Amino acid sequence: MNSLYHQASFLASASRLNNAPSDIGLEVAFSGRSNAGKSSAINTITQQKSLARVSKTPGRTQLLNFFQLDEERRLVDLPGYGYAKVPEGMHKSWGSMIESYLSQRSALKGVFLIMDIRHPLTDFDQRMIEWCQHFDLALHVLLTKSDKLSRGAGMDILKKVRGTLSARYAQPVTVSLFSSLKRSGIEEAHQVLDGWFEVQIKAP
Ligand SMILES: Nc1nc2c(ncn2[C@@H]2O[C@H](COP(=O)(O)OP(=O)(O)OP(=O)(O)O)[C@@H](O)[C@H]2O)c(=O)[nH]1
Numbered sequence: 001m002n003s004l005y006h007q008a009s010f011l012a013s014a015s016r017l018n019n020a021p022s023d024i025g026l027e028v029a030f031s032g033r034s035n036a037g038k039s040s041a042i043n044t045i046t047q048q049k050s051l052a053r054v055s056k057t058p059g060r061t062q063l064l065n066f067f068q069l070d071e072e073r074r075l076v077d078l079p080g081y082g083y084a085k086v087p088e089g090m091h092k093s094w095g096s097m098i099e100s101y102l103s104q105r106s107a108l109k110g111v112f113l114i115m116d117i118r119h120p121l122t123d124f125d126q127r128m129i130e131w132c133q134h135f136d137l138a139l140h141v142l143l144t145k146s147d148k149l150s151r152g153a154g155m156d157i158l159k160k161v162r163g164t165l166s167a168r169y170a171q172p173v174t175v176s177l178f179s180s181l182k183r184s185g186i187e188e189a190h191q192v193l194d195g196w197f198e199v200q201i202k203a204p
């Protein structure tokens with residue numbers, strides 16, 4: 001078990017960027033469509049049952065939620081996008097909050113973009129990828145809920161998504177399979193985070 005992630009604890013919630021915790025150290029944000037499984041992925045990656053709040057009701061996470069790993073490193077659960085039932089005004093405020101977070105947050109190193117493997121690369125996902133590329137942020141796609149498909153079908157989608165991303169975008173985007181239900185894909189996710197968080201890997 002990787003203790004850096006396991007020791008995660010809730011730090012703060014912020015309704016906007018200017019009441020977020022100090023902009024120091026390194027941060028990785030979890031973004032994606034509402035209900036895709038962002039909060040679940042944070043819990044699975046940190047191997048904690050209820051660090052981030054999971055809900056069957058889409059649009060549950062409406063604040064920026066900061067989780068501290070150590071003095072210098074944080075995970076951030078971002079509000080989901082694309083939830084049809086929120087009023088138009090909220091879509092706009094979501095967009096401006098996320099855009100200011102992505103563009104102004106110095107600590108932000110990269111984004112884990114969470115996609116339900118059954119609905120990858122929505123229009124919103126593509127907008128998010130464009131923003132990340134524009135703001136020069138590292139990007140990793142987690143295709144979650146992979147337990148919903150057979151292994152073969154999951155691998156096919158993984159290949160297709162990789163192909164589409166490399167054809168469409170200039171900067172490299174990495175992709176991996178994940179399931180919070182089956183707790184699979186955790187090691188690969190930790191490896192990506194370790195790289196971004198500049199964790200020194202001990203020689204065997
Ligand atoms: N089968 C399966 N269900 C999952 C998985 N991950 C999440 N879920 C379910 O999907 C629903 C939404 O999960 P959340 O983690 O709350 O999703 P979210 O992206 O944080 O949603 P918002 O905060 O509303 O944007 C819940 O009912 C979870 O139990 C997974 O890997 N497999």
Ligand SMILES: [Mg+2]
Nearest residue numbers: 038039053061
């Ligand atoms: Mg959530």
